[in-house]
Amino acid sequence: xxxxxxxxxxxxxxxxxxxxxxxxxxxxxxxxxxxxxxxxxxxxxxxxxxxxxxxxxxxxxxxxxxxxxxxxxxxxxxxxxxxxxxxxxxxxxxxxxxxxxxxxxxxxxxxxxxxxxxxxxxxxxxxxxxxxxxxxxxxxxxxxxxxxxxxxxxxxxxxxxxxxxxxxxxxxxxxxxxxxxxxxxxxxxxxxxxxxxxxxxxxxxxxxxxxxxxxxxxxxxxxxxxxxxxxxxxxxxxxxxxxxxxxxxxxxxxxxxxxxxxxxxxxxxxxxxxxxxxxxxxxxxxx
Ligand code: SF4
Numbered sequence: 001x002x003x004x005x006x007x008x009x010x011x012x013x014x015x016x017x018x019x020x021x022x023x024x025x026x027x028x029x030x031x032x033x034x035x036x037x038x039x040x041x042x043x044x045x046x047x048x049x050x051x052x053x054x055x056x057x058x059x060x061x062x063x064x065x066x067x068x069x070x071x072x073x074x075x076x077x078x079x080x081x082x083x084x085x086x087x088x089x090x091x092x093x094x095x096x097x098x099x100x101x102x103x104x105x106x107x108x109x110x111x112x113x114x115x116x117x118x119x120x121x122x123x124x125x126x127x128x129x130x131x132x133x134x135x136x137x138x139x140x141x142x143x144x145x146x147x148x149x150x151x152x153x154x155x156x157x158x159x160x161x162x163x164x165x166x167x168x169x170x171x172x173x174x175x176x177x178x179x180x181x182x183x184x185x186x187x188x189x190x191x192x193x194x195x196x197x198x199x200x201x202x203x204x205x206x207x208x209x210x211x212x213x214x215x216x217x218x219x220x221x222x223x224x225x226x227x228x229x230x231x232x233x234x235x236x237x238x239x240x241x242x243x244x245x246x247x248x249x250x251x252x253x254x255x256x257x258x259x260x261x262x263x264x265x266x267x268x269x270x271x272x273x274x275x276x277x278x279x280x281x282x283x284x285x286x287x
Contacts, residue, residue, distance in 0.1 A: 001013075001014050001027060002014075003019070003021050003106075004133075005059075005105055005106065005108060005133065005136050006023075006059040006105055006106070006131060006132060006133055006136065007059075007131055007132070007133055007165070007167055007168075007171040008021065008022045008023075008059055008165075010022055014026055014027050014106075015027065016028045016078075017078060019057075019106070021106075022059060022061065023057040023058060023059045023061075023106045024057050024074050025055075025056070025057035025074075025106035025107065026078065027107070027109065027110065028078050028079070028080065028081070028107075028110060029055060029078070029079055029081070029084050029107045029110045029111070029114075030055065030056040030057060030074065030076040030077065030078045030079075030107075031053055031054060031055055031056065031076050031077060031079060031084075031087075032054045032055070032056050032069070032070040032075050032076040032077075033052070033053075033054040033070075034051075034052070034053050034054070034087050034091065035051075035052060036048065036049030036050065036051055036052070036091070036094060036096050037049055037050045037051075037052035037100065038050075040052075040100065040148075041194075041199060041229050041270045042192075042270070043188065043192060043193055043194040044097070044098065044100065044125065044146075044148070044193075044194060044199075045097070046097045046191070046192075046193050048094075048095045048096055048097055049094075049096050049097070050096060050097060050098055050100040050125065051088075051091030051092065051094065051096035051097075051098060051099045051100060051122075052100040052102060052127075053084070053087065053091075053099070053100065053101050053102065053104070054067070054070060054076075054102045054103070055070075055076070055101070055102060055103045055104050055106070055107055056070045056071075056074045056075060056076030057070075057071070057074045057076075057103070057106055058070075058071035058072070058103045058129065059103075059105055059106065059129065059131055060129040060131045060163050060165060060168075061163065061164070062129075062152070062162055062163045062238070063162050063163070063238055063239040063240060063242070063243060063246070064162065064205070064234070064236065064237060064238050064239070064240040064243075064246050065237065065238045066203075066233070066234070066235065066237055066238075067102075067103075068237050068238035068239075071103065072238065081110050081113045081114050081117065082114075082117060084110060084111070084114040085114040085115075085117035085118040086118070088114060088115070088118050088120050089118050089120070091120075092120045092121070092122055096122070097122060097123075097193050098122050098123040098124065098125050098145075098146065098193075098194075099120050099122060099123070099124050099125065100125040100127055100148075101124070101125065101126055101127060102127045103127070103128065103129065104126065104127075104128070105128060105132060105136065108136060108139060108140070112139060112140075112143060115143050123145035123146050123194070123195055123196065124143060124144050124145050124146070125144070125145070125146040125147075125148055126140060126144040126146070126147050126148070126179075127148040128147070128148070128149050128150070129149070129150050129152070130149040130150045130151050130152065130168075130171075130172040130175060130176060130200075131163075131165060131168055131171055131172060131175075132149070132171065132172070132175035133171065133175065134174050134175060134178045137175060137178045137179065137182070138178070140182070141182050144182065144183075145183070145195065145196050146183065146194055146195075146196060146197055146198070146199070147176075147179035147182070147183060147197075147198040147199070148198075148199050148201060148229075149172070149175065149176050149179060149198070149200055149201070150200075150201045150202065150203065151172055151176060151200050151201070151202055151215055151218070151219060152168065152172075152202070152203065152215070153168050153169060153211060153215065154169060154211055154214030154215045154217075154218055155169070155211060155214070156168070156169060156170075158208070158211055162205075162243070162246070169218075173218070173222055176198070176200060176222075176223055176226070177222065177223070179198045180198050180223060180224075180225055180226055183196050183197050183198050184196065184197070184225065185197065185225040186198075186199075186225075186227055197226075197227065198223075198225075198226045198227070199226065199227045199228070199229050199269065199270075200219055200223060200226050200227070200228050200229065200269075201228075201229045201231055202215050202216070202219075202228065202229070202230055202231065203231045203233070203234055204230065204231065204232055204234060204250050204254065204255060204258050205234060205245075205246065205250070206234065206236075206245060206246060206247075206248050206249065206250045206251070206254065207245040207246075207254075208245070209254050209257050209258055212258040212261075213257075213258060213261045216228070216258070216261055216262055216265055216267065217265075219267065220265045220267060227267075227268050227269035227270070228262065228267045228268065228269035228270070229269050229270040229271075229272070230258065230259065230262055230269070230270065230271045230272060231272045232250055232255045232271075232272050232273070232274045233272060234249060234250050235249060236248060236249070250274070252274060255274050259271055
């Protein structure tokens, strides 16, 4: 196929096993880990975990990616669509609360086919960097129950510097609006687990509290009905050590400043503990 699935618009040739686009993904799913995952938001992980499929290759490839081994180095194993459907079933049989697809966009056609073969009775979560195209997301209307988009940057300068994506904000804003259109406001089950809705995540970067505050302001203005998940788990991984401002964890003071703004805006959602900033929370890429 010639691929223009995400805002990179590579127009790149992709075959089943290989791709020449920025994500380097082929069309068959390449996965780094499939397992119950306990470290998502409480309404996603619950007590039995989120049945997570970590796909290899990413359309954004941030220099500080917390999953750098799989996003930039494309570690993983190629499986067939039928095997992916079998994995959805296996995860569901383990009793997880949902099927959580992490960075699935390059494989969206394979994912949709797998969901046709086996549609789980638990919610399907689409977990993304937020760097998406509305027309691609429309393919998921009715297939995804929950969206977990990141909203990383408020400025094209930063998105270009750290993700080589000057068009991040202009892409992510309409993309998240489309996610909200599809899911509506959050719906919870009697067990407190999220059944439907959009939760916007923001990872606070060191030395960039201004960016975080601007991001929260955009969320407040543009994304009515979404919940926010503020994350303080940043650890300098990937190529972060090459960037002076990114080469440390965030401080308590920085996190407090962003948290206070979140509380002032009275946004609904979650705030992660700063103690989550530890490399031990990076999953084992052991598929
Ligand atoms: S999905 Fe991959 S190949 Fe397709 S446009 Fe995006 S980065 Fe390029």
